[in-house]
Amino acid sequence: MEKILISGVRKVFRIKAGGDAARGDEPGELTALDGVDLSVRAGEFVTLVGPSGSGKSVLLDIVGGLASASSGRVSIDGVEVHEPARNSAYVFQQYALFPWRSAIGNVEYPLEVRGVGKAERREKARQLLALFGLSGFAERYPNQLSGGMQQRVAIARALASDPEVLLMDEPFAALDAQTREILQGELLRIWEEIRTTVLFVTHGIDEAVFLADRVVVMTARPGVVKKIIDVELPRPRLDHIRSSAEFNACRREVWEALSDEVKKAQRDQEYVLETESAS
Numbered sequence: 001m002e003k004i005l006i007s008g009v010r011k012v013f014r015i016k017a018g019g020d021a022a023r024g025d026e027p028g029e030l031t032a033l034d035g036v037d038l039s040v041r042a043g044e045f046v047t048l049v050g051p052s053g054s055g056k057s058v059l060l061d062i063v064g065g066l067a068s069a070s071s072g073r074v075s076i077d078g079v080e081v082h083e084p085a086r087n088s089a090y091v092f093q094q095y096a097l098f099p100w101r102s103a104i105g106n107v108e109y110p111l112e113v114r115g116v117g118k119a120e121r122r123e124k125a126r127q128l129l130a131l132f133g134l135s136g137f138a139e140r141y142p143n144q145l146s147g148g149m150q151q152r153v154a155i156a157r158a159l160a161s162d163p164e165v166l167l168m169d170e171p172f173a174a175l176d177a178q179t180r181e182i183l184q185g186e187l188l189r190i191w192e193e194i195r196t197t198v199l200f201v202t203h204g205i206d207e208a209v210f211l212a213d214r215v216v217v218m219t220a221r222p223g224v225v226k227k228i229i230d231v232e233l234p235r236p237r238l239d240h241i242r243s244s245a246e247f248n249a250c251r252r253e254v255w256e257a258l259s260d261e262v263k264k265a266q267r268d269q270e271y272v273l274e275t276e277s278a279s
């Protein structure tokens with residue numbers, strides 16, 4: 001059963017002359033997405049990779065109702081998305097925690113907004129912090145937590161409202177490599193229990209393969225879906241999978257689809273810089 005349906009989504013930004021425009025853009029316009037089609041099944045974990053500027057974040061914003069498409073449509077459970085939906089939650093790269101609230105206060109926040117009573121929301125937030133091994137840090141404020149802990153709190157906060165769709169935009173990009181791998185494992189362990197539908201943007205090919213049921217490779221801007229790769233590695237995914245032949249084969253397949261697009265994005269960027277310096 002389809003949870004998220006993305007059909008023919010285009011996104012064109014009006015920009016000042018020059019700007020980031022590259023070959024193919026109309027004057028004063030920047031086409032970020034040029035007809036993205038993708039459907040995500042309920043309970044599926046889909047990762048999105050693509051060169052810088054391929055429109056991954058813009059697409060996630062449109063699915064999350066934080067931005068609107070110039071044309072095309074996005075629906076969740078058949079309902080067109082025009083504003084942030086109650087059944088979806090977002091996790092950003094920067095922890096985006098409220099600095100004036102403790103860890104538990106942050107996790108409680110979405111429940112508070114929904115009018116859930118104090119005892120119930122405390123209990124739910126406690127359970128979520130425990131899932132992430134943060135029971136002992138509930139009263140700490142964000143500036144008293146490491147980056148990895150802050151991002152655990154941010155994910156716990158996103159899960160507090162039991163979202164049916166979880167949108168994650170490079171949530172582990174700011175973390176060191178070891179912490180990132182640990183968090184990938186923790187996220188999967190929790191996702192195995194809740195099986196919410198996840199759309200996860202990343203620059204990391206290993207991360208994309210390790211987490212996903214399917215990896216979606218985007219083209220260089222203007223972004224469209226270039227290739228979708230099924231990841232048929234067994235679940236639960238334990239760390240040793242990362243060194244298996246199947247994992248490496250999958251990784252290679254993703255890189256083969258991605259590498260030309262990365263080169264193209266770099267050429268376009270050089271073109272922009274040359275145009276800027278010539279004008």
Ligand SMILES: Nc1ncnc2c1ncn2[C@@H]1O[C@H](COP(=O)(O)OP(=O)(O)OP(=O)(O)O)[C@@H](O)[C@H]1O
Binds near residue numbers: 030058
């Ligand atoms: N508000 C905006 N106004 C103008 N252009 C924008 C705006 N938001 C994004 N863009 C442009 O749209 C394109 C796609 O941006 P987006 O951030 O989605 O790329 P991305 O694939 O997520 O890149 P990265 O991997 O570097 O985060 C880029 O060229 C970006 O400069």
